[in-house]
Amino acid sequence: MTAPETMMRRIADPAARPDPYPLYEELRRTPVARQDDGVYTVSTYWEIRSLLNDPRVSSQTRPPLVPTPSGARSMLRLDPAEHDRVRRIVTRPFGPPHTPRRVFEMRRGMADTVRGLLDAFADKDQADIVDDFAYPFPISVICRLFGVPVEDEPRFHLWTESLLGAADFGAEHKPDPHLLDPDAAKIEMGGYLAELFDKHRKDPGDDMFSALAVDDGPDGRLTPPEQVATGFLLLIAGHETTVNLITNGVLTLLRHPQELKRLKDDPDLAVPMIEELLRYEPPVQYLPNRRTMDAVEVAGTVIPKDTDVNLMLAAGNRDPRRFPDADRFVPDRGDVEHLGFGNGVHYCFGAPLARLETRIALTEFARRVKGPELVADPPPYRVNPVLRGPRHLPVAYRGVRS
Amino acid sequence: MSAERIDRVVIVGASLAGLRAAEALRDEGFTGRLTLIGDEPEPAYDRPPLSKQVLLGQVAADATALPLARDVDAQWRLGTAATGLDLDGRTVLLADGSKVPFDRLLIATGTRARPWANEAEAALEGVLTLRTSADAGRLAALLDAKPRRVLVVGAGFTGSEIASACRERGIDVTVAERGPAPLVGALGGVIGEAAARLQRAHGVDLRCGVTVTSLEGDEAGRLCRAHLSDGTVLEADVAVVALGAIRNTGWLEGSGLAAGPRGIAADAACRAFDHNGIATDDIFVAGDVARMPHALFGYQFLSLEHWGNAVEQARLAAHNMLCASRDRRPHLWIPAFWSSQFGVNIKSIGVPTMGDEVVVTQGALEDDRFVAVYGHRGRVIAAVSFDHGRWLDFYRCLIESAAPFPPEFAGVDRPPPGTVPVPACFPDPSVPSHGPTVTVSGYAPSERRITFTPAPA
Numbered sequence: 001m002t003a004p005e006t007m008m009r010r011i012a013d014p015a016a017r018p019d020p021y022p023l024y025e026e027l028r029r030t031p032v033a034r035q036d037d038g039v040y041t042v043s044t045y046w047e048i049r050s051l052l053n054d055p056r057v058s059s060q061t062r063p064p065l066v067p068t069p070s071g072a073r074s075m076l077r078l079d080p081a082e083h084d085r086v087r088r089i090v091t092r093p094f095g096p097p098h099t100p101r102r103v104f105e106m107r108r109g110m111a112d113t114v115r116g117l118l119d120a121f122a123d124k125d126q127a128d129i130v131d132d133f134a135y136p137f138p139i140s141v142i143c144r145l146f147g148v149p150v151e152d153e154p155r156f157h158l159w160t161e162s163l164l165g166a167a168d169f170g171a172e173h174k175p176d177p178h179l180l181d182p183d184a185a186k187i188e189m190g191g192y193l194a195e196l197f198d199k200h201r202k203d204p205g206d207d208m209f210s211a212l213a214v215d216d217g218p219d220g221r222l223t224p225p226e227q228v229a230t231g232f233l234l235l236i237a238g239h240e241t242t243v244n245l246i247t248n249g250v251l252t253l254l255r256h257p258q259e260l261k262r263l264k265d266d267p268d269l270a271v272p273m274i275e276e277l278l279r280y281e282p283p284v285q286y287l288p289n290r291r292t293m294d295a296v297e298v299a300g301t302v303i304p305k306d307t308d309v310n311l312m313l314a315a316g317n318r319d320p321r322r323f324p325d326a327d328r329f330v331p332d333r334g335d336v337e338h339l340g341f342g343n344g345v346h347y348c349f350g351a352p353l354a355r356l357e358t359r360i361a362l363t364e365f366a367r368r369v370k371g372p373e374l375v376a377d378p379p380p381y382r383v384n385p386v387l388r389g390p391r392h393l394p395v396a397y398r399g400v401r402s
Numbered sequence: 403m404s405a406e407r408i409d410r411v412v413i414v415g416a417s418l419a420g421l422r423a424a425e426a427l428r429d430e431g432f433t434g435r436l437t438l439i440g441d442e443p444e445p446a447y448d449r450p451p452l453s454k455q456v457l458l459g460q461v462a463a464d465a466t467a468l469p470l471a472r473d474v475d476a477q478w479r480l481g482t483a484a485t486g487l488d489l490d491g492r493t494v495l496l497a498d499g500s501k502v503p504f505d506r507l508l509i510a511t512g513t514r515a516r517p518w519a520n521e522a523e524a525a526l527e528g529v530l531t532l533r534t535s536a537d538a539g540r541l542a543a544l545l546d547a548k549p550r551r552v553l554v555v556g557a558g559f560t561g562s563e564i565a566s567a568c569r570e571r572g573i574d575v576t577v578a579e580r581g582p583a584p585l586v587g588a589l590g591g592v593i594g595e596a597a598a599r600l601q602r603a604h605g606v607d608l609r610c611g612v613t614v615t616s617l618e619g620d621e622a623g624r625l626c627r628a629h630l631s632d633g634t635v636l637e638a639d640v641a642v643v644a645l646g647a648i649r650n651t652g653w654l655e656g657s658g659l660a661a662g663p664r665g666i667a668a669d670a671a672c673r674a675f676d677h678n679g680i681a682t683d684d685i686f687v688a689g690d691v692a693r694m695p696h697a698l699f700g701y702q703f704l705s706l707e708h709w710g711n712a713v714e715q716a717r718l719a720a721h722n723m724l725c726a727s728r729d730r731r732p733h734l735w736i737p738a739f740w741s742s743q744f745g746v747n748i749k750s751i752g753v754p755t756m757g758d759e760v761v762v763t764q765g766a767l768e769d770d771r772f773v774a775v776y777g778h779r780g781r782v783i784a785a786v787s788f789d790h791g792r793w794l795d796f797y798r799c800l801i802e803s804a805a806p807f808p809p810e811f812a813g814v815d816r817p818p819p820g821t822v823p824v825p826a827c828f829p830d831p832s833v834p835s836h837g838p839t840v841t842v843s844g845y846a847p848s849e850r851r852i853t854f855t856p857a858p859a
Contacts, residue, residue, distance in 0.1 A: 049795075050795065050796070050799065053792060053793060053795040053796055054796050054813075055764060055793055055796055055811070055813035055814050055815065055816075056811050056812060056813040056814075057813075058814060060814075079814040079815065080764070080765075080814045080815040081765065081771070081815045083814075084771070084815075293812040293813055293814070294811045294812040294813060305812070344792050345792050345793075347792075
């Protein structure tokens with residue numbers, strides 16, 4: 001008898017990408033489980049949540065899955081107190097208390113971008129929601145927010161894809177021939193970001209990267225390598241996850257046409273609906289970057305010291321002990337404290353931005369696109385099991401309202 | 403459901419606890435007649451912003467109304483105080499002379515600010531307390547008028563938050579505190595020292611170990627100066643008396659309930675005790691006015707003036723007043739509260755005042771970013787954080803599991819090795835902390851003088 005496939009390998013198998021939820025259900029039968037390779041999976045809601053808030057769990061000590069183009073670490077891979085210092089500095093030009101209106105004031109620009117993208121739907125009767133809508137929209141938002149020239153987008157897109165594609169999740173898959181060698185991508189992207197911050201330092205605009213390059217708050221300024229590491233993280237995070245959230249949103253609504261109609265009739269439904277979406281189809285499926293610093297007992301199981309732990313957010317989000325009817329998409333579920341943005345000190349930095357972008361994208365899609373239908377269900381998925389989302393989402397429709 | 407039909411539920415106290423209880427009653431399926439009685443004329447509002455955002459001018463004093471989580475379909479008797487309770491007749495008496503009968507009663511009358519003991523001085527223009535939205539509106543207007551100096555009497559949470567708002571607005575402020583440091587009653591002397599440093603770093607003229615002996619007005623009846631027990635005379639246009647709260651139980655005097663200055667005693671199911679110490683079956687209490695035993699804290703009767711406690715007890719009381727006796731749930735909520743002052747978010751979980759020792763477990767006191775854990779006879783009893791609140795869930799688990807103190811673990815942001823517990827330095831509870839002090843001096847009958855020291859912080 002051959003050794004059983006570990007659950008993580010089965011989850012990483014691209015064949016599981018369209019519907020990993022039966023695997024998560026299987027995983028939840030043992031809330032804290034040691035896999036054959038020694039990694040522990042934690043897959044139930046309260047247990048994940050408690051580890052996300054447990055100071056004995058580090059984000060710093062486990063080797064990274066994705067090669068990073070900087071000598072410094074991003075805050076995603078730092079523990080407090082270092083993490084807290086970097087996060088405070090990066091928060092200063094992004095949100096309250098120092099810059100409370102940054103995201104709010106982007107709403108008009110966002111609405112204009114979405115209008116333009118949907119206007120272009122009018123010439124056709126079918127569109128790819130990923131390439132024609134969910135991808136270009138957040139890209140234009142982060143380019144404006146960070147001060148990245150929009151014409152550079154194809155370059156950093158290729159770099160991030162090449163670096164993300166190099167992540168080893170344990171499953172066999174053919175490397176995409178269009179991608180760069182990860183080491184080359186790392187060097188090029190590192191150089192690009194360093195140069196970009198340099199430019200902003202000399203000629204600062206009102207964007208976030210300029211602020212990071214020149215502002216001195218109470219915690220001082222990030223070092224140049226920290227700036228590059230932060231820029232890399234923010235570009236990927238603002239790039240990959242929102243695309244998936246919007247695409248998952250359109251896919252889920254097309255699978256639940258009555259909810260799409262409700263959203264069309266009542267745009268305010270988008271607010272709770274996005275929270276439910278983050279529970280039901282979270283763009284970040286699990287966190288593969290935690291390691292214990294001490295023995296930690298959770299749900300009656302002791303995870304030994306110095307052990308890698310995968311926190312299975314998407315599994316916890318469907319935990320029936322926490323959410324009644326957990327496998328059903330219920331947009332106005334009142335109690336929806338999901339793990340889609342994580343929890344604890346690493347709680348999603350861009351959450352307010354992602355919420356606003358997704359709200360505008362989904363309400364406008366529901367309002368304007370007439371009779372949308374999925375062309376293929378399931379759609380083709382991207383390989384990455386952590387940042388999970390469709391590669392394409394072809395949708396047919398009967399026209400676009402103005 | 404219990405055998406007895408419950409058609410009429412009356413809630414006395416229409417603030418946070420009353421409102422949340424009303425919502426919970428409907429959530430629990432109560433379809434009968436629901437009456438809410440409140441002495442304040444306005445609908446329930448949120449109090450935490452009154453000492454923070456309202457004083458900073460970010461939110462108007464009358465704009466902190468609590469949102470309704472659902473339609474409660476209640477009869478509201480706002481602006482009408484309850485004046486009495488007839489236990490046998492199951493009737494609440496109101497100030498307008500009317501009587502409201504009930505099958506179940508929830509008492510959530512909360513607290514009011516402890517007034518300045520000297521009535522003439524308390525009546526001076528510029529002297530006020532802060533409890534209601536009207537108070538906050540008055541204080542915000544006084545701050546808008548750019549006073550030369552604000553005197554805050556008492557450095558508990560409310561007093562400290564007021565001082566913080568003054569400094570943020572660039573107003574000179576003196577804080578007079580009887581104890582050795584701010585927040586010392588709630589958090590002890592060690593954390594109190596950190597709070598003192600924070601206040602001074604933000605330019606507060608903090609004076610500890612002193613009391614305010616008198617407030618002096620000008621001919622127009624406006625506050626002009628204050629006299630401190632160390633002989634200092636301060637010029638000040640505004641004095642905020644922040645000496646804690648008094649429980650609103652006066653209306654229950656003689657009712658037969660176990661109600662007094664320390665609140666209304668109840669069992670862990672929120673059922674009020676009568677004066678024999680026997681739990682009633684039809685009278686429930688929730689919020690600041692309640693005092694009930696907590697299994698995790700040695701079954702001590704805890705009175706908690708916490709926002710979260712009001713919400714939790716309200717829900718619990720609503721559940722327990724409708725359900726059958728075997729379905730009643732105990733009050734097991736772990737006490738928790740927060741404050742925000744001088745740019746620092748302070749959070750507490752557990753019961754710090756039971757702590758005999760305290761140890762920093764994450765961060766550092768001198769950075770104003772830390773978690774400190776309190777121990778009670780070798781077990782973890784509480785934790786307090788300054789700008790480190792995200793970890794408190796972990797410490798809640800330590801409290802709930804009666805983990806050994808000091809907690810030992812390898813983790814992030816741990817202080818250097820050798821960080822050991824120190825005495826938590828709470829004031830001796832046997833020393834009365836409230837109520838005026840009178841001393842007599844002089845020998846000859848003609849020299850005998852009384853020195854009146856008003857209720858200190």
